[in-house]
Amino acid sequence: MEYEFPDELKYLQTHEWVRIEDNIATVGITDYAQHQLGDIVYVELPEIGTTLKKGVNVAEIESVKAVGELMMPLSGKIIEVNTGLADNPESVNSSPYGTGWMVKIEIINNSEIDELLSVEAYKEIVKTEKK
């Protein structure tokens, strides 16, 4: 099974991806995570304006057979959520890095960015999990 992991993104062990542009981070779940969960049918997104710490649960991702959690990759304030997921939750499966994005965060603590994983480090984690 060949999963897609864009080189320019950062990753977490808990299978989130992060795209950083200036002080805004866009977050979603990786191709591996969407495949593990199966057909996504509903995503419970947070309220805009909420400020949360890195590592805290920020969204719940319901698939036909399971529930997954989106963890904050960095501490910050939620400035935008993907309202398109209400009508098209399946875009998390078909376009996990594109139209399946989940939240945008205004980063509070830049030093946390160094703790994110490179694509190579994340690929290693996926390889170990698949065993």
Place this chain on the structure above:
Amino acid sequence: MDLKRTPFYNIHVKLGAKMVDFAGFSMPVQYDSIIKEHEAVRTKAGVFDVSHMGEFLLEGNDVIDFLQYVMINDLNLLEPSKGQYSCMCYENGTVVDDLVYYEETFDRFRMIVNAGNIEKDFQWLNDHIRGKDVKITNLSSERCRLAFQGPKSDEYLQPLVDVDLLAVNRFYFAHCMLSGVPIFIARTGYTGERGFEISFDNEFAEKIWDELIKAGASPAGLGARDSLRLEATYSLYGHEISDSITPVEAGLFWLVKPKEGIDYIGKNVLMEQKIEGTDRIIVGLNLIDRGVIRDNFKIFKDGAEIGYITSGGYSPTLKKTIGLGLIKKQHKEEGTELEIEVRNKFLKGVVVSTPFYSNV
């Protein structure tokens, strides 16, 4: 202990199916997408490996008398070439298993039982023969079973078989040839669509599977099997019926037959429940708030716990979450609003009529 495998195991693995442990068997939960497989069954046809289920042969002059004693349904409604759905119950009315038996001749019946109950059912049946002329053979591991379900199932199957399928009415069965292979085929199913359930010797597994796929059917796994039966509101053993839930509580009061002059296990309790009603009853549920209903979530009304979800999930056809709940009967009216505990929240739900979907 290693998981058991059906004769289709290699096919599932080659197709890249996600395999899980179901009743001790390694079974495909999905090949590609539960929703796509579900939709294929609702729009054309799907083929399911159900070889993990049990198959018994009952033979002898007293088979009908024997079944009248252990089954709650009435075999006087049966005839050769026809099958019947029933529950086998304990003395207290709760369920040993739900199953289908087919009358080949008055002294030869074929019975299909749930995978998780094969040993239990075989033991229960044998324990209740009580000296009658009945011999039971367990064919489960010698024969495989497939379900072929969908609105195009007749169209796809007819060119392959030597019997007129339209002459095989719902719940009737036939013995015929499918591409030169002898099969048992019944017009029964668990999806709410037109379709068939077939059984045949293990050696023909791959050949029959290939023929059905070539005819246009898509492989469908246990995930779709569950979402389809939930939409059609069919009971699942261990959920809507079990050794703590009676058929009347599950809404299957029509299965409990008076059978005048015939005693059967559970008759007293069940006939009383049928007449008096029960304290709790299974109802259909939707959510008013957004979310997904899942098994075992608790149900509340005005602050009091009134029951729990027996089966919950997502309906690809209705594009929303649906569920069945066992609740105190005072709240069973359609339109009754209640709260469902979803992890750390309480979501507003409502009682709705069932079935959620029907096309048979």
